[in-house]
Amino acid sequence: MSKPVINKPEFPIDKPQAIADVIESIALEEVGLAHILNAEGEKIQKGVAIATSIDDLIKVNESVSETLKNVSKMQMLLQYKLEEILDYKHKHHHHH
Numbered sequence: 001m002s003k004p005v006i007n008k009p010e011f012p013i014d015k016p017q018a019i020a021d022v023i024e025s026i027a028l029e030e031v032g033l034a035h036i037l038n039a040e041g042e043k044i045q046k047g048v049a050i051a052t053s054i055d056d057l058i059k060v061n062e063s064v065s066e067t068l069k070n071v072s073k074m075q076m077l078l079q080y081k082l083e084e085i086l087d088y089k090h091k092h093h094h095h096h
Contacts, residue, residue, distance in 0.1 A: 015092065022085045026078050033071050033078075040064050 006028075013021070047060030 019085055019089050023082070026082050026085075029074070029078055033074055036067065036071055040067050 044060060044064055047057065051057045051060070
């Protein structure tokens with residue numbers, strides 16, 4: 001898994017750069033969530049392969065379900081953040 005590269009900005013940062021930075025941070029968070037989802041898929045495959053009882057499968061399912069619920073919450077927050085920054089960009093772009 002590759003680590004994201006975050007460039008240190010020159011100061012002072014102007015508004016368009018700040019907006020671009022926020023959008024980039026949202027994209028990086030989405031990449032992180034995609035890695036989590038991939039790991040959960042691998043967990044399911046391994047859990048099914050090594051399970052010796054229904055209880056084992058239920059434990060894997062509960063674990064994955066909890067993670068998916070949290071990832072879903074994060075994605076909703078990221079969607080909200082993206083909508084807010086795009087709305088801000090749109091409103092302030094027309095005032096110049």
